[in-house]
């Protein structure tokens with residue numbers, strides 16, 4: 108578990124992280140989401156003891172990083188994949204890392220196997236592609252078999268195969284009971300990788316919630332429903348106080364209704380009480396992108412009358428540029444047979460520390476942001 112309380116970091120006039128509190132739980136992938144310059148890397152560096160907070164603190168388990176004995180056994184991180192001596196082989200790099208951290212040498216071959224680098228372990232790391240370098244970085248993070256893993260923008264610059272590999276690895280690590288905290292400014296990638304989200308903007312917490320609740324709450328829950336008696340169905344739902352829109356037949360499916368701000372339970376019970384047969388009843392979830400657009404517009408409305416003023420020292424990150432050469436993983440196909448880990452059950456073996464309380468459910472709307480459109 109990672110527990111941040113009041114975490115604050117100021118660089119001169121720039122408030123990079125501003126009174127940030129959140130909890131990252133074990134046994135699931137938690138996405139750390141925010142636009143460029145939101146403060147994600149700074150927060151991760153503070154978790155890892157590489158930056159000292161101006162105020163507040165962060166704990167891994169129940170200890171601060173500085174108080175961990177042999178930290179690599181507790182927390183592994185991929186911050187910069189190219190942090191490796193270019194003339195060392197992958198195996199030599201990992202053996203050096205293991206020796207420096209008093210970790211057993213046999214673990215080197217184990218982690219090379221996990222990340223699929225066994226066959227190239229003798230090659231110079233300086234000649235590795237970005238994808239291979241990422242794998243080597245992850246092997247290093249896994250050396251101590253830590254219960255907590257941090258990844259800072261791990262898919263930046265990777266091809267679709269590399270992105271998919273990282274995503275599957277994170278799910279696997281979470282299924283093993285580890286705490287997996289992964290930062291990204293890519294909403295689409297987080298939507299399929301993370302089951303929980305910590306969302307920040309300009310250094311402040313916007314939301315901590317499940318990915319599903321975030322999209323539901325921000326984009327509103329809608330239900331798709333269809334039956335053999337559409338006229339009666341519409342009348343029954345409307346009489347039940349629900350807003351109904353017709354969806355004409357298309358390649359995507361036969362004609363149906365979209366019911367707004369409703370649950371499948373409410374729609375099903377109204378239909379059942381009227382004795383109506385249904386052929387389809389499904390919750391429709393908005394995309395994470397839609398959720399963020401909704402969030403932004405809400406903030407604009409909220410700000411209109413509340414006297415909100417821009418805090419000093421919050422420069423707008425200029426233009427939120429997409430890193431050069433980074434392809435948006437738009438719509439790359441999910442390979443057949445790829446199973447989404449069902450429900451991220453809490454695995455045995457990483458018990459929640461005593462006294463840990465589940466954060467209150469629902470969204471925590473605490474701050475404003477300007478998400479790039």
Ligand SMILES: Nc1ncnc2c1ncn2[C@@H]1O[C@H](COP(=O)(O)OP(=O)(O)OP(=O)(O)O)[C@@H](O)[C@H]1O
Nearest residue numbers: 118121123141142143144145146147148149150292
């Ligand atoms: N060492 C530093 N000195 C001064 N300012 C810094 C330093 N590190 C970060 N900042 C500033 O703090 C803010 C947050 O930066 P940070 O890199 O943590 O954001 P990020 O969310 O990780 O962004 P990105 O996705 O672009 O990496 C930015 O305004 C950045 O310019």
